[in-house]
Amino acid sequence: MDKNSAAALYKKMQTEVEAYQGLQKSCVKVVKQRAMLESQLNENKCVLDELNLLGADNKVYKLFGPVLVKQELEDSRQNVGKRIEYISKELNSSNNTLESMEKDMHKHREAVSKYQQQWQVAAAMK
Structure with a gap:
């Protein structure tokens, strides 16, 4: 593996790591939102x-x-019932968003792992 392809591999790995970290930050926000909704x-x-x-x-x-x-x-009963219905929908939406984010994070973790393995193989061949 030459220097340019190693640099390209490193850049791909770095892009995946950054995407993963961005998803982690977003995930934390959604978890906080979900906790607030559950409390409400x-x-x-x-x-x-x-x-x-x-x-x-x-x-x-x-x-x-x-x-x-x-x-x-x-x-009063109807208003509170409507609020419960609305909050429940928001909670389901945040749960779905979180589930989707976790799947995306898993994909990025796998990609990072794959690039790390390729990087190690390239380093061992030098």
């Missing part, structure tokens, strides 16, 4: 559980800025 989902499920314990004679208030505004119980 659990919180909203607890709120819905509490709302389901209330009877028709109970009063429900919602905080709008600095003001508490009376709200119908059924409206």
